Amino acid sequence: MPEARVIPIREVPPPEPPETEPVAAAGDWEESLAAALAFLRRRLTGDYEVDDFGFDPELSDAVIMAPFRALYERWFRVETRGLDNVPDEGGALVVANHSGTVPLDAIMTQLAILDHHPAHRHLRLLGADLVFQLPGIAPLARKLGTTLACQADAELLLGRGELAAVFPEGFKGIGKPFSERYKLQRFGRGGFVGSALRTGAPIVPCAIVGAEETYPMVGNLRSVARLFGLPYLPVTPTFPLLGPLGLVPLPSKWIIAFGEPVETASYGAAAADDPMLVFNLTDQVRESIQQALYTNLMQRRSVFF
């Protein structure tokens, strides 16, 4: 029996020339240069779209988010859980705890969904009115897709099928002392439940672990804050002691966990006028976030790892 021979199949494609690899790489490089030039041209000539709220997705995703993306990936090493609880399409309201004196938690949640959710959705934040009174911050927030946390805006967003996020604790949550970390504050007046009921949007509870330790607030310069019309002025172990260096957040380990959605459509829009139901749903959402906070805290090995 003759030795088995390898019979070459005809029309075998010739081996790829080794030059192609560098060429492809150069091609990528050229593509990105061309894309960057086109981007620059669009920005310089105003040839881009913003929506009614002033959201500029092109600028936001590519430019404003870039430094936060580095924070997300390298500094806080954010871990997401339950992303499949966030619907791929249609209006939905993410409700999360708020902490850390600087609203980094809001932007990290935005990035979690933009970069890691399969549908890469834009999370539209509902911000406090202070955000829109601060020069410089206000236009930046609008470009990131944030709008005012009020009934009209929330319902307009949800009605248009957008994914919105609200932090019902507000300043009580983000400006609370470090000693009260991971203790949910009062959930406003439950306005977010009313908006979800009126638009039939599901509520996705979201627990953010890690933001509490970024700027541990050990004191509050109330009188100085009042002078500038701010709700609080934090004293952290490094701020204002180390000056600008104190603005660097501590590299805590983050977990952002999305919980089982609370369906609201079956109650009907009229249910928003039933205060008992609104209170009950508010409590239910608040409880599930508090539980998720404890669960994820227990699973985190340490504050920094």
Added chain:
Amino acid sequence: MAATRVLVTGVSRDLGAVLVRMLSDDPTVEAVVGVDTHPPTSDLGRAEFVRADIRNPLIAKVIAASGIDTVVHMNVVPSPAIAGGRAAMKEVNVIGTMQLLAACQKAATVRTLVLQSSTRVYGRSARDPAVVAEDAEPREVPTSGYAKDAVEVEGYVRGFGRRRPDVSVSVLRFAELVGPRIDSALTRYFSTPIAPTVLGADPRLQMCHEDDALAVLRLAAEGDRPGTFNVAGDGVLLLSQALRRLGRPSVPLPPAAGAAIGRLLGVVRTDLLSAEQTGLVEYGRVVDTGALREIFGYHPHFTTAAAFEDYAAAHPGPLRRVPAVALAEAGAQHLLERRRTVRA
């Protein structure tokens, strides 16, 4: 119920004159009377012009003598420069409207009243919702200038509507009007050599094209469209984006010192950067136009971007469509293309 005998106030300014011409070209309209204190600068077609001050009871005689059934009130002037001072402006706007309404109330023939108002009645505040609907309560009621007059005029018109429930009253709140023919505070702002902006602010602007404004006024004058309606193009432009599209250089100035520094630099004429104007370039204003579409039954043809483009094409800034930008991009593309073909 088509309008047959129409009285239009404020016809010496562009939009009023164009509306009068449109009405006079319409064979179903029996008679058109234009009223203003100044003679019109353009042709009014077959319309009759009455040089009268609406602050004067003479207006009642005009309405009665012509058997007017439709009144289109477009004489709420937006700038002191037009009226000859703020005091005169206030008098024309508020007292003039009161006189006109008093005359209309007496005239049994009047069936339709149309008021050209503005979205500036919503005031401006950082705490306003992003998109304002007609029934929204302003967080900060305008306290000066045109916006204050417009709020007061709307109040008198509402009062008139209560006293004459048989009259169909349409209040049209127009967003900032733009178009090749429009000369307004905003268009004059866009025509400054270097547009001053407020440091740390980039408001959303919403505009209404003059053609849409005229079409809506014309429809409203046909009657049977009572109510208050926002009239604006779809979508928004950021101020920075609008300036880039126009090709107009801008200089950001700190908010408080803005007007003073601007005046010093000579980039701002004093009448330009009034409190209202800074309000617009600091906060902007966006309104909901659902009622216009669903109840009034009009869909604007021009989006905000298209309306502004129409203006920008007629009044391009020095940096508009600078060939260098496109050339640089095309050149780079060409070089990359050549590199690719050389290698292949």
